[in-house]
Amino acid sequence: MPAVSKGDGMRGLAVFISDIRNCKSKEAEIKRINKELANIRSKFKGDKALDGYSKKKYVCKLLFIFLLGHDIDFGHMEAVNLLSSNKYTEKQIGYLFISVLVNSNSELIRLINNAIKNDLSSRNPTFMCLALHCIANVGSREMAEAFAGEIPRILVAGDTMDSVKQSAALCLLRLYRTSPDLVLMGEWTSRVVHLLNDQHMGVVTAAISLITCLSQKNPEEFKTCVSLAVSRLSRIVSSASTDLQDYTYYFVPAPWLSCKLLRLLQCYPPPEDGAVKGRLVECLETILNKAQEPPKSKKVQHSNAKNAILFEAIALIIHYDSEPNLLVRACNQLGQFLQHRETNLRYLALESMCTLASSEFSHEAVKTHIETVINALKTERDVSVRQRAADLLYAMCDRSNAKQIVAEMLSYLETADYSIREEMVLKVAILAEKYAVDYSWYVDTILNLIRIAGDYVSEEVWYRVIQIVINRDDVQGYAAKTVFEALQAPACHENMVKVGGYILGEFGNLIAGDPRSSPLVQFNLLHSKFHLCSVPTRALLLSAYIKFINLFPETKPTIQEVLRCDSQIRNSDVELQQRAVEYLKLSSIASTDVLATVLEEMPPFPERESSILAKLKKKKGPGAVSGNELEEGKREGGELNGAGERPGDSSAIGASNASTPSPSADLLGLRSAAPVSAAPPSAGSLLVDVFSEAGPAAPAAGANDDGFLRDLEPPTESSDSLLAEGPGDSDSAPPSVVSEDPAPPLPESDELLNKFVCKNNGVLFENQLLQIGVKSEYRQNLGRMYLFYGNKTSVQFVNFTTTVSCPGELQSQLNVQLKPVDPLVEGGAQVQQVINIECLTVFSDAPLLNIKFRYGGALQNLTLKLPVAINKFFQPTEMSSHDFFQRWKQLSQPQQEAQKIFKANHAMDTEVLKAKLLGLGTALLEKVDPNPDNFVCAGVIQTKAQQVGCLLRLEPNAQAQMYRLTLRSSKDTVAKRLCELLAEQF
């Protein structure tokens, strides 16, 4: 019997729908709908009580209208009234309306909750299911508050009907997702886990979703589910189950449940119990064996179901990454699928192989399929599949096959779909750089990239090639020759002109010996592109021209002529005009020596993480790429995250005060943002550096132009994975400590701490897995610190816990309170933790912050120092010169003073020094010290027990590059401690 007989539909509804369908135009449709809405509204408002049937009919009409994309702003109350009806039909339609049209912040929730409460206690399974569905659909916090306590009871009660149990399990899951704090599993845990043993497969199906979610958040509490899941799986896979009921789908026993069981197991490391593990390995082998058996049906549903299980099994094998035998079998199986005629299987095989490529056991095995994958990239008709093939090529790339893979990707780019070109360009650029053995190949590759897909080459890519050329003198001549040749093309991409202009401006002299590329030929070639370029490129070219004047004095008249012509010197664009005027002036008045100094070759760029990589990560979402990168990093000895935030990076400290990252910035995003702040803050200061080395003549020349050479300035955010590689960088690898006890503080934790003496925000720590950002604020003797833990991998961290300890006497000096932090950090996600700090009395040590979590089963354990120092509790004090020196004299006992004379670690820039002293928290007193070069500061340290006044004097000696730092304080330990802290800062 058909479940819905067609004759009993609602005629009014059918007529209305037919009317709509017959409408010839959108206007007619809207007219008809408005008429109907008016009709329904009047019916709802009318005096005559509507019977259930009419209400249902009208609500159905509203649903239909809503589906067509029209707002429904009434009827909610009628729907809520229907909920309390005793008739199933009315109740059902009421619930349907609410689940489609009511959102979680509706003010009707309280009324709805009342109806739900009645239905849940009705003991009528149909009504209970309707109510549970409604909770699961709306899932608001108010509902969680009302029902989170009740539903676990329903779920595990012995007399609950199976269908109700199923609904209760999923309902609870939904509430747990919206309000995890309200769903307390505690006492129910074991009974919920045992639902895996339930006789009814539907109950198991529903329960396993709940258990999977709960295990992800609390793996320890739910770990008994592993053995239960293995035995359930084993019974299904070996067909030993007699309770399969109708859960066999196209000859495959319970495929959905099998998949879910395999997914659940992926939340855990391999079972420790040998018997359980043996049983599981047996299951996995059986699944792999079955794939080789002839199909029991030709229907696609049969093979789908079978392969769904197979792919999950392979995912589990890859997750365990510990059974070489199974890994290789999995790889072979996927290899077969790569050539399968079903497109779906090819797609999934490529996708799964991507993860397999990062396992050291199977990386080589994956590589054997390179030809097939390249072929897929070339011949697949489906862009989804081609994209997976490109991903896999990227994942399987290493030093041995980089040239081949890059060449294939480049040739694919010429015909690639527009949607994936930009990503492909980034990938090619990264691979070319990462695996470059000789740099001429790298330069060729990037120039090809610009030639083939210039529009998709982002700024980062061409910045990068310039950085590398500037940093490596062995490639400069080749680069100059190659760009010169590339520029010969009649139509070249503007990005090529930029690279060409920059490189010839710097290194054109290296090819000037050849008459075919003499200075004038070079200049004319560049200038022939000038008029076709946008303003920024023209500006860059003007800078290249002035560099030419320095490189080749013989071009000076020609170039001056160009600069002098009206289209330059009177250009309507201010930037171009200014450059033309200034360069012309500079070239006419400056002596050769001055020119040579000002226009000196660019100094090498500091090595930092590739911004291209950061961009790719951003594009693909945090999870998609970083996982591979991470694995890659492990294999190659940590070359990737090498130089990013090394504590010894002097420029990072030097500039950190001048441009502290904005506190609102996403700290996880600092992988790209941090280098910006760490780089020289502006073109101006870079020039100052250059001049200060160059001698006394330079500042005069520099002073007449602050926009000078702006685009020849280093493309700042960048690093170089290539140059940072090597064994020296293994210190960035995750600590290998595995003990459960808090690890001893990292050796570099003191240095990390020093970064935060004069600032409150920034990146405290970073390794391949984790980044920790800090924001803090202090008032009086109280402080609040926000720690941001960013998971840099694509894999979640579980059991994430942090503790703070105050060793020794610190315990009585500082009161530190940690707010709880979520134990689960999703891949790519960031969690925040609040720490409240109260300074009880003067202290010197820093509290220890211990962080523990499991990453892919392995315990990570690291200890850092929390960046809290006594100076954070400074209150600035303004005072006159007279007051200052009077107090200074009062604090004249030897133990009240601490003094240190030390060599400058950083450039002695007055502005930077001022910023640091302000960052210290004291008041910087102007015109107090008779010597204007000296700095004096005053402040009061606020602790709960006492207030401690402090005076500071810093005397720089520019000639000797030395400082004398003197601190006087009413409490002797304070002067000493502050002196130690500060001596590291300048």
Added chain:
Amino acid sequence: MIKAILIFNNHGKPRLSKFYEHYSEDTEQQIIRETFHLVSKRDENVCNFLEGGMLIDGSDNKLIYRHYATLYFVFCVDSSESELGILDLIQVFVETLDKCFENVCELDLIFHVDKVHNILAEMVMGGMVLETNMNEIITQVDAQNKMEKSETFIFQSPRQDR
């Protein structure tokens, strides 16, 4: 988790939309349009998966779809679901509709939106799969229909029906 289930016809007319996360009505309509745009331009014999659209947030979302005669069945899911498993689920859904409506066609979905919702509710709840066994689903739907019939029979009077 299943984020949304959409059914639309070859011209992009929605026949069922069920979102398991809350979006504004406008966004829902945009998602339907965007999804139709993504799915409808694909050839028949390409794979049944594609990267999700921009509107449903979460970069690991995928669209998994099947095309039956005049209708597209599209499930938007996150990475916790098995792709092939979802394809099977779509098949179960369609087979169930077919049983319930006896040779289901687009018109059945148009005129019985409520029924389609109820059938779906027996399979998927709050974005998670409740039941995959077709017989079990049909038993539930039958039971509901019986109840419904015993009630509506009393009220139905075609004359006043407009």
